[in-house]
Amino acid sequence: MNTLTLNLEAVRLSDEQFYHICQNNRELNFERTAKGELIIMSPVGGESGNRESNLIADLVIWNRQTNLGYTFSSSTIFKLPNGSDRSPDAAWVEKERWEALTPEQRRKFPPIAPDFIIELRSATDSLELLRSKMQEYIDSGVKLGWLINPQQQQVEIYCQGKEQEIKNLSAILSGENVLPGFSLNLSQY
Template structure:
């Protein structure tokens, strides 16, 4: 199955509660809602991408567990961006002080916040141009640092606030810079065929 985008306008505009209900009643699928209110249906990833995503999440978790500077999230977490879209990056992280500013109720649902850092791992179902647009959307909504990783071509696109995109070809590691101090992602598992 490939990613599907359903344009529900003008017949139906899903509010947050309706969107949550759809997600809860279809737990075998991953959903996002874009700024226009379109429902994006994404199939589960293949096993290989799932393993690579686990490596990414595990490395971020280990770093965060040591330094305790923020809160990390896996690919099943949705965030309501300032533009109204609900997005679910593959790996994400929010600075602790920003997370603590949210109420308990806001944290329980799709937190109304854009992550400070995130990773999108390109899978077979993803279109590169659509994922690049999503990375730009994150930047427009407050993202500080983002990595678009294409394991097939072994390329990483680095997205930074108010800076041009940087492209790395087959790096062994990548630094979290000043957003994630002392975090260095080992790409051995990600770029292994």
């Protein structure tokens, strides 16, 4: 995915202004860093889009069986505690935490860090930037995150209070205590 980063630090878009930019330009994918930089991302290609939809499907199926929370696609922007606005490729929020938000907070960009996220590296993504983003998620309260890197045939596992772990793509990942009973066989991707 090609990205363009605009330094808008001097402008400092309000949350409402950022929301309206996103709503008025739905063909583009936006994120905003804690420093106020606006990141414009191009759509992904077919292979990445297919992988992403399959990952989301697996998460949705598990969640429908357990009814423990809510799942989200890459089109969802979460307002993180550090002031950034991020959209992981897949996300899950525990039911009680999501339902504690007001209807207005749920309708716009929810001011909550997901409990679990997946980032899927596309062919043009910078691994360094994705790793930085993963650390930002963990620092913001995400309990478990997977950075799936098909280019290097590996997945990086980020977990609150633990060292980052790297496994190969033939691994079966566990949702641990964050997603009880959820497992993902990466050899399918």
